[in-house]
Amino acid sequence: MAKVIILSGAGISAESGISTFRDDNGLWENHKIEDVCTNGCLITNREQTIKFYDMLRVGLEDKEPNYAHKIVSNLKNKYPNDIAVITQNVDDLFEKAGCTDVLHLHGFLKELRCEKCNTIVNIEYEKQFKDHDNCPKCNNLLRPNIVFFGDSAPKYKDMYEEFETCEVFVVIGTSGAVIYTDMFLNPQIKLSILNNLQESPYINDTVYSKVLYKKASEAIDEIASDIEKYLLN
The missing domain is CATH 3.40.50.1220 (TPP-binding domain)
Incomplete structure (x- = not known):
């Protein structure tokens, strides 16, 4: 220790x-926090949420x-x-x-996590949307390995x-x-x-x-x- x-x-x-997490206007990269970083957004707003983290991940490569x-x-x-x-x-x-x-x-932007078995998949700077939808271990849905508000x-x-x-x-x-x-x-x-x-x-x-x-x-x-x-x- x-x-x-x-x-x-x-x-x-x-x-x-790299933009700060929350600016004075309550946005993160021009997105509302509740839309892309709150527990449940993968249910109500899955496509936009995944595309948001795809944008951040791809943009990270040259930083x-x-x-x-x-x-x-x-x-x-x-x-x-x-x-x-x-x-x-x-x-x-x-x-x-x-x-x-x-x-x-x-969490870690380059990683995805299985929503069922918690398998971690590192996709480096690639997009998830339509390319890494399912877990290679159990075939359930993958999600960005990011802790949303309301997540453990x-x-x-x-x-x-x-x-x-x-x-x-x-x-x-x-x-x-x-x-x-x-x-x-x-x-x-x-x-x-x-x-x-x-x-x-x-x-x-x-x-x-x-x-x-x-x-x-x-x-x-x-x-x-x-x-x-x-x-x-």
Whole structure:
């Protein structure tokens, strides 16, 4: 179990050209959240939902990791047992940067999941619609392996287990609206770093050891230095 947890959200990938999950207008890539990311949308709006994630998946192919992804990857590879990289993002930019063992809390865009037997199928950057409709194992319908609002999120259990040994907690690019990051700041956490572009009404920045309101790529060197100092002391 890791001493350091780096929890990221959409802010870390925004500099790579990936839109944040929910803009001020309540949309995601010009789609209503309730239409494409809410439990039941595959029943009431299946074709549009699948085509939406096809668009995101195909568009992901030419996206490149930015400096922040690369530094986090370097840290993880240098201290593989001491650092856990956890993300709310469904993109593969950490993986493209060479990061291993990334915990994707809300699913992974390149994967499909069988609605019956939960078989996982990686289709890379291909479209699902009409090309990958059925499970190769049981022939039931496949769906994007994305956690919709109202779905269970089984990877949260893995996240909570990581926090059992966490001493350094780093938050990068998340508003705290989906995961209330403040709740993890128990006495066991010796160092906490918050890096967002701006203040969020869902986060009390006074309870963090250090707050950096700037782009992730501009803050990451200082964050990496603080992590290494802690691990080497």
